[in-house]
Amino acid sequence: MVEQGGCSVEERDSDGYTPLIHAAGYSRGDSAETVRVLVELGADVEARIHDGRRALHFAAFKNQPRCAVELLRLGADIEAEDDSGWTPLHFAA
Numbered sequence: 001m002v003e004q005g006g007c008s009v010e011e012r013d014s015d016g017y018t019p020l021i022h023a024a025g026y027s028r029g030d031s032a033e034t035v036r037v038l039v040e041l042g043a044d045v046e047a048r049i050h051d052g053r054r055a056l057h058f059a060a061f062k063n064q065p066r067c068a069v070e071l072l073r074l075g076a077d078i079e080a081e082d083d084s085g086w087t088p089l090h091f092a093a
Contacts, residue, residue, distance in 0.1 A: 025058025052082035060092035
């Protein structure tokens with residue numbers, strides 16, 4: 001759909017969330033494959049929302065370990081801090 005429909009994988013919703021952030025933290029079930037495809041199509045693995053959280057923060061907070069592993073494999077920074085200084089590991093704890 002993205003490739004054929006001309007949609008941007010970086011399109012943000014009204015809260016500033018990208019499709020990758022939704023896939024990493026808000027999808028039902030395991031969406032590691034969706035994460036991989038979005039990044040292959042050009043999604044920025046380090047895209048931030050208004051408070052500095054990234055897809056890896058959401059995967060950690062929402063207990064999506066396969067998404068977290070896939071994001072790390074694709075280059076996500078495990079030490080990336082949000083605006084409060086929290087890393088994905090803080091959210092996982």
